[in-house]
Amino acid sequence: MKKKIGVYICHCGNNISDYVDVEKVKDIIAAEDGVAIAKTTMFACADSAQNEIIQDIQDNNLDGLVIASCSPKLHLFTFRNVAERAGLNPYNYVQANIREQTSWAHSDNPKGATEKAIQLVKAALAKVKHSEALALQKIPAVNTVLVIGAGVAGMRSAIELADMGSKVHLIERTHFVGGRTSQWSKLFTTSETGEEIVSRLYYSVLEHDNITLYMGTEVVSNSGSVGNFEVELKKTPRYIDPDCKIEDDTEFENKLQKAIDICPVEVIDEFNFGLTKRKAIYKNFKSEFPECPAIDAANCTKCGDCEKVCDGIKLDQKEEYTTIKVGAIQLCTGFDPYEPKDGEFGYNEIDNVITLQQFKRLIELCPDKLIHKDKEIRNIAYIYCVGSRQVDGDNKYCSRYCCTSAIFTAIHVKDKYKNINNFHLNRGIRTYGKQEILYHQSSSQGDIYLQSFADSPPVVGKNGNTTSIIINDILTADKEIEVEADLVVLVTGMIPRKDNSIGNILKVPYGRDNFFNEIHPKLKPVETVIDGVFISGACQAPLNITETSKSTLSAASKANSLLKSGEIELEPTIAQVKSDICNWCDKCTLACPYDAISKIEHKGKQVAAIIEAKCKGCGMCLPVCPENAIDLIGFSDVEIETMIEALIE
Amino acid sequence: MNNQNLNGAPKILVFSTEKISDPAIDLAGLLKVHYPSTVYTINVPCSSAVKTKWILHAFEKGFDGVFIAADGTDCPYGESCSKLTGEIVSVTHERMKEQNIDPARLKMAAICSVCAEAFAKHVKSFTEYLSKEKNTN
Structure with missing residues (x-):
């Protein structure tokens, strides 16, 4: 039984002490049997606090340690290391969760939270009084990672993991790699296009022996x-013979083009956000990877016309199921753009109101003149924060990338076409860091910025053939200003994947x-509470491509460092039989x-x-033993x- | 009701599981999904590890209710968890009856790692039930 225990009550800044009277907790605990030291600390996880605890353990020969702070899922190992560094067995440390399960859960009841x-x-x-000194047990682990999603985050992570020696299964739900990035043209800061980034990553993936795509x-x-982990995968048929390679065979490519031309099914093209239509056999752009078209099983009627003109098409392909063993899983499943509701700033009601994502595709589809609904566009009004920073809706967060993306697109469109005027109706521009250069460039080239508060958003209306937007501009002392626009672009943010x-x-x-939620945005930014499952990129939060790359490399490093030794250290929590009272x-x-x-004598x-x-x-x-011998x-x-x-x- | 906490709100002991239901209880805090502060958690590796002896000990010492936040089908240790946890509850209910403890004071529900709202709902309704029982006794 431990008799010299140190107890530390953490304020966690104000996260705990705003609702829990930490001084009262400390005073009551200090009077308990076996407590040699009881202290409060502003941040128990801070280096200075850790050093103080180590010093206390060593100076006072403490034989047990309790820290009352956040969830053990966050800092159990931090404080076990503190114990170990002080010469105390890490299993003589116990953490009390007074943040997630106390101060935050009972922020409506500070008195109750303090009592709890x-x-x-x-x-x-x-x-801790009854704790034993223990050692970790080790189990074998497979140094193979399943990366889910072959967008930039997934491909970048797969390459990094493979370079570090891990085997990678990289899976993509659609039939083409690249995710959202393949839909964008020029990108800030390098002016590289989405297609160029995707093709570079795709070839690196193909070249790597450690990656299976x-x-x-x-x-x-x-x-x-x-x-x-044992993961079951379902593969949807592409309906194209896998032995047929378009890059080596012009004749096959011509036959596939005939098949696309002959296909009678036309559906809305999600790649162009509904601006165009595509066939059931399709490919979004010429250099899309893998280079073969795919047949959209959900919309194909199996009429067989395509098979008649192209013998590489195999409509009899079936779904395939396979099970793989992996040591860790990384989620890189990305985001969906916010789709405005009907009537939100005139969307789907006024024909020249589109989203930023549609606008980006429109620019790609218009090589010489910017044409929308047969009308050449001159005046473009951008309405910011659509679907982000919502006062009444669920999306309270700032999507962070959209200000930069809208301004970059406005510069690009002015550069590509003649006589364009850009009007930015915003709620405060957030072009943080280097992106501020774009704001300056846009202002210098004559773009007009008008700003309103959240409770007074711009109003889009239609008068005959004219679409106008009225805003109370706070930059000109709340003056009501009307902008006539040929095209209204709703700067929509990111939302989690619908599926x-x-x-x-x-x-x-x-x-x-x-x-998806990480354990802690600063301390465990890519880890989840499910051991061995990591998250990265825009499935976790709105992130731009640079931030996505950093996040995905971080997750790749975490997964590799977890598995590279071929074994994982597990808690020494195993059963023990009291042999004297066991009657087999x-x-x-x-x-x-x-x-x-097993049974022994x-x-x-x-x-x-x-x-x-x-x-x-x-x-x-344990519970099944009639003698309570385990x-x-x-x-x-x-x-x-x-x-x-x-x-x- | 023997040795029941008769002052204030009913006290509930929750047996949560380290990998599945305890993260859900943490998540409830993170999302500020409030529930009564008289709900206390002890976590174990798996809900099928909870001994009848511990549950009866909790009642004996004055807990009004015990809630097993079970792994259900999500248990990382295997499919038998749900069945074994169910058997623990059945056996304990019998022992409670023998000791004149209302079996309804022991509840079990599967709480997955994202079931923050469900957890709060369960412990709130359990608290309401135990409050009514206290007032009628």
Whole structure:
């Protein structure tokens, strides 16, 4: 039993102390048996606080440590390291969660939160008193990573992982790589086009022996855990013979073009955001990868006309299922652009109101003159923050990339066509960092900036053939200004993918913005609460391509460092049999899913024994034992029962 | 009701699981989804590791209710978790009846790692039930 315990109550800035009276918690805990030191600290995780705790442990020969702070999922290992650095066994440290499960959960009830914090710290104290000194156990892990999504984030990550020696399965749900980036033309800051970036990454992926690329493939189920996931994949047929390569065979390419021409099915082209139509057999642009067209199974009527003109088309291809084993999973599933509601700033009601994404595609489709609905465009009005920073809607967040993207596009459009006038109706421009250069350039070339508050947005109206926007411009003392526009561009932000079912399969939590949620935005920015599952890019938050690349490289490094040694260190939480009271009945072996219990002789009787290498520490064998002869290390009867007593005091 | 906490709101002990339901309870805090502050959590690796002995100990010491936030089908340790956890609840219910403890004071529900709202809803309605029971006794 530990008798010299140090207890530290963290303010977490104000995150805890705004709702929990940390001084009161400390004073009450200081009077508990076995407590040698009780202190509050502003940030227990700060270097200075860690050093102070280490000094206290060493100066006072502490034999146990309790830190009451955030969730152990965030800092358990930080503080175990503190204990270890001070010469204390890391398993003689217990963390009380007084942030996620106290101050934040009960921010409506500070008194209740303080009472609960006191009980939780007392329970942690009870547990640490009975804690044992333990060592980590190790299990083999597969150094293979499943990267989901072959956009820039997924391909960049796959290349990095492969370079570091990990095997990579890179899967893409659609039939073409590149994701959203392939839809954009010139990009800030290098002026490289989306197509150029995608093709460069695609060839690197193809050249790498460590990467297997699966097109038209998605995850349908997942089992196992970190180091040893078993993932079932479903591959949708492309309906093109995989042996036919368009780049080597002009005759085949001509036949495919005939098949596209003859296809009777026309559907809205999502690649151009509905500005054009495409056939059921399609390819979005000439250099799209893989270079073969694909047949859209959802819309193809299987009329067979295409097969008659192109023998490389195989409409009898079936879905394929395969199971792969991976040690970690990285989600790079990207975003969807916000689709304005009907009537939102005239969208879908006034014919010359389009989104920024549609506008970018329109520029690509108009080589010489900017034409929309048969009318040449001169005056363009951009309305900012559509679907972002919403006062009444769910999207409270700033999408961050859209100011820069709109301004960059405005500069590009003025550069590409003649006699263009840009009017930017904004709520405050957020071109942070180097992107400020664009704002300056746009202003210098004569773009007009008008600004309004959130509660007084611009109003789009139609008078005969004229579309006008009225704004109360705060930059000219709230003067009402009317802008006549040939085209109104709604600067729409990012929202999470509409089909985010992969999150449910992997059980990755969502944040308040409905993007996938990391454990901590600064301390564990690409990790999720599911061990071995990482997130990166715009599936996590609105990010531009530069930020996406940084995020995805971070996730790749995390996944590789987790798996590269071929084994993962696991908690030494395994079952223990009290041989003296075990009377072999076999119930524990039936409950154990890992065959981790054997029968041995002990003092002239048969008893159960735990095979340590096989035991995963689930504890399923504990409750089935009629003699209560099994305990789980770290969760013994005495630890749990004294915690219960402390909580109810 | 024996040894029940008769002052203030009912006290509920939650057995959560480290990888599945405890993250959901953390998420409830992160999202500021409020629930009664008299709900206390002890986490274990898997819900099928909760001993009947611990549950009865909680009642004996004064907890009004025990809620097992089970892994359900998401259990990383295997498919048998749901069945085994269900059996623990059945066995414990029998033992509670023997000791004249209302079996409804032990509840179980599958709480996945994103079930923050569901968790809060469960413990709120459980608190309401236990409050009514306290007032009628």
